[in-house]
Amino acid sequence: MRLFNASHLEIKKYFSEDFQTNPYEAGWASECIFFIHVEDIKDVTSDPVLTARVQISHDGVHWCDEGTVSENFGTEGLHFLRVREFGNWLRLDVHVSGASFKLNIQIACKE
Amino acid sequence: MKDNIEVSRFLPLKTVLDYDVFNNGFNGWMVIMPNFCNDGFEQSPSILSKDQWPPCMLSTATFRYPGSNGSMSGQYSLKISTRPVCNPYCQIPAPGSLGHGIKRISFFRKDREFLQFETWFAYTAEQDVCDSEGELPGLHESSVRSFGFGFDIQEGGRRYFAGARYLNSVDGKLQKKWQIIWPTAKDDNEWAYGTDGDWCVKGVDPFWYGKRFPDGRHQAFIDVQDGGQDLCYNETDCKLNWQYFRLKINTKNREYLELQCQDKIMDLGHHPIYSVDPYDRIDGLLNPLAWVENDANRRSFLYLDSVVISQE
Numbered sequence: 001m002r003l004f005n006a007s008h009l010e011i012k013k014y015f016s017e018d019f020q021t022n023p024y025e026a027g028w029a030s031e032c033i034f035f036i037h038v039e040d041i042k043d044v045t046s047d048p049v050l051t052a053r054v055q056i057s058h059d060g061v062h063w064c065d066e067g068t069v070s071e072n073f074g075t076e077g078l079h080f081l082r083v084r085e086f087g088n089w090l091r092l093d094v095h096v097s098g099a100s101f102k103l104n105i106q107i108a109c110k111e
Numbered sequence: 112m113k114d115n116i117e118v119s120r121f122l123p124l125k126t127v128l129d130y131d132v133f134n135n136g137f138n139g140w141m142v143i144m145p146n147f148c149n150d151g152f153e154q155s156p157s158i159l160s161k162d163q164w165p166p167c168m169l170s171t172a173t174f175r176y177p178g179s180n181g182s183m184s185g186q187y188s189l190k191i192s193t194r195p196v197c198n199p200y201c202q203i204p205a206p207g208s209l210g211h212g213i214k215r216i217s218f219f220r221k222d223r224e225f226l227q228f229e230t231w232f233a234y235t236a237e238q239d240v241c242d243s244e245g246e247l248p249g250l251h252e253s254s255v256r257s258f259g260f261g262f263d264i265q266e267g268g269r270r271y272f273a274g275a276r277y278l279n280s281v282d283g284k285l286q287k288k289w290q291i292i293w294p295t296a297k298d299d300n301e302w303a304y305g306t307d308g309d310w311c312v313k314g315v316d317p318f319w320y321g322k323r324f325p326d327g328r329h330q331a332f333i334d335v336q337d338g339g340q341d342l343c344y345n346e347t348d349c350k351l352n353w354q355y356f357r358l359k360i361n362t363k364n365r366e367y368l369e370l371q372c373q374d375k376i377m378d379l380g381h382h383p384i385y386s387v388d389p390y391d392r393i394d395g396l397l398n399p400l401a402w403v404e405n406d407a408n409r410r411s412f413l414y415l416d417s418v419v420i421s422q423e
Contacts, residue, residue, distance in 0.1 A: 003136055007166030011144075012153070022194055025168045027179075028187055059175035061239045088173045 009105040016100040023060040027088035029109035036079045040102035048074035048099035057089035124423035131418045134185030142166045163207035174238045174349045183353040183416035191413045197405040213400040224363045229419040233351040237410040253280040256406035258413045263398040269386035280406040281327040289338035296330040318402045
């Protein structure tokens with residue numbers, strides 16, 4: 001039986017500025033999917049843009065880009081990024097502009 | 112044979128309900144969520160927002176300098192952690208300054224009297240910056256405010272929280288003493304930091320609710336007699352020591368019996384456990400839980416290697 005677990009990183013929270021998700025330890029898993037569910041978009045000032053890049057770390061404090069970058073997720077609905085061979089620590093560096101996004105971000109890991 | 116050797120480092124009561132080794136997975140331990148059961152899956156209005164409490168993780172306790180600490184039973188432990196935010200002790204805890212893990216089971220036998228929580232645990236603050244002042248720069252010991260273990264229970268038509276916390280630091284001043292849950296707020300309003308009509312009643316969610324005072328008193332906890340104890344917290348936070356915790360309560364008379372940490376045993380003197388009217392649909396609920404709280408703008412990590420819940 002393979003081990004799988006899903007955890008939240010953010011729940012039903014509005015973001016209108018760039019942010020990074022709380023560091024997550026996933027060393028036990030070889031596969032990871034970040035689900036980004038855009039529940040609502042409000043306060044639109046220009047084209048809504050939401051992009052996310054995967055970051056990795058050796059200590060949970062210092063971070064660098066892993067190379068996986070999303071397209072524009074600036075629409076309501078479910079989006080995802082997939083990553084493998086990440087070591088232990090994972091987070092998303094999220095860029096937001098043009099609107100306020102109500103987000104659920106979930107990390108789904110599998111070994 | 113290996114199982115027997117591992118179990119010999121616990122002192123379970125006659126019936127073991129739960130034996131979780133987190134090297135094997137989460138075993139059903141998870142973060143506590145707000146109840147998203149209002150229209151549109153929104154949560155009920157409350158002064159408490161649990162939505163910033165980080166999820167439980169299977170952790171290797173990997174830091175910059177040692178690499179991975181691993182765990183006591185293997186390579187992974189259950190990590191309960193916080194975000195790097197903190198309010199002064201006497202204020203409402205900042206969203207995310209507290210982390211919480213819980214497992215949800217239920218009672219198994221009617222002829223029970225005792226219930227016990229055992230765990231091997233470790234704790235540290237994040238290795239993010241080296242403190243430049245104080246006796247032991249870099250130690251971060253006072254960054255962890257408290258951590259604890261216990262139960263959320265409803266049985267026999269009464270709901271109650273029973274648990275013990277190690278109050279480590281209050282606004283940077285080390286306390287290093289054990290306390291048990293015992294709400295002393297005069298009513299629901301005082302329990303909810305002076306809020307009328309909050310969903311939470313006096314006695315429920317004591318890790319978060321209840322007014323706090325500068326000298327470390329908290330309306331949700333009282334000191335254990337002779338409860339002072341220096342735990343093992345190494346010179347650097349990249350050296351973790353696994354330590355033993357045991358709390359025994361009586362669910363028949365609803366009272367505290369005994370607390371043990373490392374090799375120190377504390378008599379809890381049959382102190383009563385506070386209970387409230389039952390909630391709908393949850394009689395028989397037996398939820399072991401653990402939590403950790405920040406005393407600085409730095410993440411705190413509480414690691415559980417393994418847990419045994421037993422009754423007799």
